[in-house]
Amino acid sequence: MPRRATIYDIARLAEVSPGAVSSVLNGTWAKRRISRMTADRVNRIAAEQGYAVNFQASMLRRERSHVIGMIVPKYDNRYFGAIAERFETMARARGLFPVITCTRRDPDLEFEAAREMVSYQAECLVVTGATDPDRIAALCHAAGVRAINLDLPGRLAPSVLSDNFDGALRLTRLLVRRTEADFGAPVPLWFVGGRVGDNNTTERLRGFHAALAEAGRSAEPSHIVTPGYSSAPVAAELGRAAPAAPLGIFANSTIAVEGVMRVVAGLPDPAGVRMACFDWDPFAALLPQMIAMARQDVEGMLARLFALIDGEECPAAARTEIPCILELAPRPSGRAAG
Amino acid sequence: MPRRATIYDIARLAEVSPGAVSSVLNGTWAKRRISRMTADRVNRIAAEQGYAVNFQASMLRRERSHVIGMIVPKYDNRYFGAIAERFETMARARGLFPVITCTRRDPDLEFEAAREMVSYQAECLVVTGATDPDRIAALCHAAGVRAINLDLPGRLAPSVLSDNFDGALRLTRLLVRRTEADFGAPVPLWFVGGRVGDNNTTERLRGFHAALAEAGRSAEPSHIVTPGYSSAPVAAELGRAAPAAPLGIFANSTIAVEGVMRVVAGLPDPAGVRMACFDWDPFAALLPQMIAMARQDVEGMLARLFALIDGEECPAAARTEIPCILELAPRPSGRAAG
DNA sequence: CTGAAAGCGCTTACAG
DNA sequence: CTGAAAGCGCTTACAG
Structure with missing residues (x-):
């Protein structure tokens, strides 16, 4: 397996220091007063080499991971599938890294998955439809991870539910x-x-x-x-x-x-x-x-969820119930009354 | 945000070196000939502190990431939802870390997501239903990541399809x-x-x-x-x-x-x-x-997919077509022939 | 305008 | 039976 290119490889090829490469690639070059010419050269060489930053190294060094986790009982389901899909879209729109995992209504898997999210250095975990949300919230709080319940309520973290x-x-x-x-x-x-x-x-x-x-x-x-x-x-x-x-x-x-x-x-x-x-x-x-x-109302629920995530305040008592949308089924022509 | 416990915290509390804590927690303590008594003590203290390993640090140091990526057009769909769900289960059963992301049939998002998988140091990327699988395969190959196509075929990586x-x-x-x-x-x-x-x-x-x-x-x-x-x-x-x-x-x-x-x-x-x-x-x-x-046949397709993943050989030409299962609809009583 | 250096939290060969 | 130390790839304050 050929080793992936690192900032050291790019630095050597561009004849600048690795630190300069790093700041060009993560967009802080203007702040560091690196010349546009150097920046352009570094960017070109990085593209030629197919450089992709190493998230593990980058996240380890940075103060914040920007990882946001979600556990969800199933993907293979209109409701939870829509939740997962919308969650990803909204998280990406905020520059966060969504990490979702599916726990198949298995309490042990739910807990293990939550632990894994802590290991990914998630800053926040959305606990969807969990059988024991409070156990997970306790785990999160011990690790300094914010927890928010979705679909099923808990006592130790705010909850966003359907009405x-x-x-x-x-x-x-x-x-x-x-x-x-x-x-x-x-x-x-x-x-x-x-x-x-x-x-x-x-x-x-x-x-x-x-x-x-x-x-x-x-x-x-x-x-x-x-x-x-x-x-x-x-x-x-x-x-x-x-x-x-x-x-x-x-x-x-x-x-x-x-x-x-x-x-x-x-x-x-x-x-x-x-x-x-x-x-x-x-x-x-x-x-x-x-x-x-x-x-x-998946959109309404996730709008409220991200309002909680965006605002820092997350009172454990907060509990929002979003009204459902009543859809009347089309009345089949062949069905007689009475 | 309270800092998460590290091996240094556990080491201090257990009065052993950080290296010893690391090998106890990742199960290599027997090989390092650390006493069971020490191991038990370290494990107990780690549990008390709610310790969870830092994946970023651990994966950075290890030789292999064990991350396996998948991009999928939608979650909110029986077929792709079932694929994502089964993929996660089978990957976990092998001790791998599945990372899935949903690309909503957007070619640019597909490519960006693939890049992200390289950044996660994925060892393998499953490219599901992509509009341009070969562009993604080329990106993967340049980074030393194996690519496998699912649902839609490409020329640069093996493909697992329905017949x-x-x-x-x-x-x-x-x-x-x-x-x-x-x-x-x-x-x-x-x-x-x-x-x-x-x-x-x-x-x-x-x-x-x-x-x-x-x-x-x-x-x-x-x-x-x-x-x-x-x-x-x-x-x-x-x-x-x-x-x-x-x-x-x-x-x-x-x-x-x-x-x-x-x-x-x-x-x-x-x-x-x-x-x-x-x-x-x-x-x-x-x-x-x-x-x-x-x-x-999602189960059949994923069985074949993981056979490719488990075996190292992945000839780009390989193309497997899995037969579909024909399900007859129940014949409604009210429907007359002719 | 740019580089040298420290350090994120871990793993593991090496030395004892 | 265990520790000291190097180093994974990056980021960023600091120095110039």
Whole structure:
């Protein structure tokens, strides 16, 4: 493996000192009163040699690393994928070096990944959807790294969340209204997916109950099916509960929709199902059963996140809830009311 | 910002030399014949201090960085999201440090990101779906970094691809067979999405034509609609071409499906459309028009990719095409034949 | 206008 | 069984 060119190689070729090369290449040459002629020569030779600075050496020497870390449960998911993508773009726009790693909802991997971010000398770590954000915040604080929670809240660092209660409330109101309109009378409403104890599920469940209460109704406990976030257990548990159409379903995440649809496909009357989903997917929106989706406002969340990052103040108590965007599904032509 | 603990801090507290601390913490203490008692003490104190090694310093000093880079067009996409996620998992399993960055199909960003990977001292760069992979490979080679292309091929580095021709051939055969069965006679077949000149579109188009030729048919040039990979131009151009049902559509990517569905929704008879899609999405599979999807074999592709990475040999000519997995869409109960 | 020099935090051959 | 020391490639105050 041919050794990469260093500032010493460039210095030799340009017949200047390594220090001068360094300041030309990192743009501080004017401040150091190096002549433009020298700067041009050094830049030309560096380009010819395909020189690329060694980040390890450069970051070691500099006072600040400008590294900003993010851990995220998954990439393979519209919501978290959009978060990761937008995070990178916004970090780069600020001259920061984003380092993202995906922790697959594994608590140990989350913690190890956070440690790794400390090792990368991250100045700030965005902890997205972590199962135990406070454990990570403690690790960060011990190392002098700012932590900010995203998507799921913690007590030891500020949190930027979706307004899960409000989104679920509005979604459930729609579900109540549309099922009554389509079927001519109240039908059983189910809440499917997620895990009780998880903050987001708790908040959405609260919104679900509140909307039912507004309508003078209450939820049947056996219609709350929360076996987690993957689709197989959702399909299994919902299948055992044997729902009968007509009915309405609040799907707590698009992954839950995958499970729900397997059960719905087996029903004698799939057209007797109406569904609302917390989270958004363009194709799920085209399902004939879908009436609305609560799209989490990724841009709004990240705007708030970077406002916290840009401002130094980060009170641990700060907690921002960003409203979701309610997307009505197109009403398929073939679907009759009632 | 409190300074992070260093090996010097631990050394002082444990009353040993910094060198001894270093070898205890990186596991080479047995080789250096340091006593277990000393090692235990150092480990305990390091844990108490929340010590985390400084990667910049450690990687600078070591001979190898163990960093492995990947550039990827998007995270917010089932296919590329799955690639990024699996890449991280497999790299970690090998003790490597994956660094991924998302380049949003921007040629300049791709090149800048590749430069950045060289600066991170990456030993290898996986170039995924790049618009100009050879420009990046040249940069890598100049810096002594191995490059491997994924998803789109280049001439200067080995390439791991989907077997686009074969996948499109099988998908089109299905489309021919199912439209003839459902409508009782051959109907117009359209190819929608992607860009002519792009390797993958070219190969899939070749498969499309080959399957038509097998059936003794040929494609109408005006039925090839390839205005790129985003959904808005697909909807616009397909809308202008005003397709009439009954018809069959080969959608070149799930993003194309989004555009196609906007047009289909406006047709007098959406049920007169059959669609096959290159690429997979669980919800797109549930569209009533969808008959089959070609799921790219991400696991198979990455297995091959890491076989190249693990083995030192990387002949630039090497080109592997991994077969796609054909997923038949569930046949909706409400859909009548003919 | 530019160079010599110290030092970032680590690793590892070498000496004992 | 352990320490002293050199050096990875850079940056930047300091001296001239």
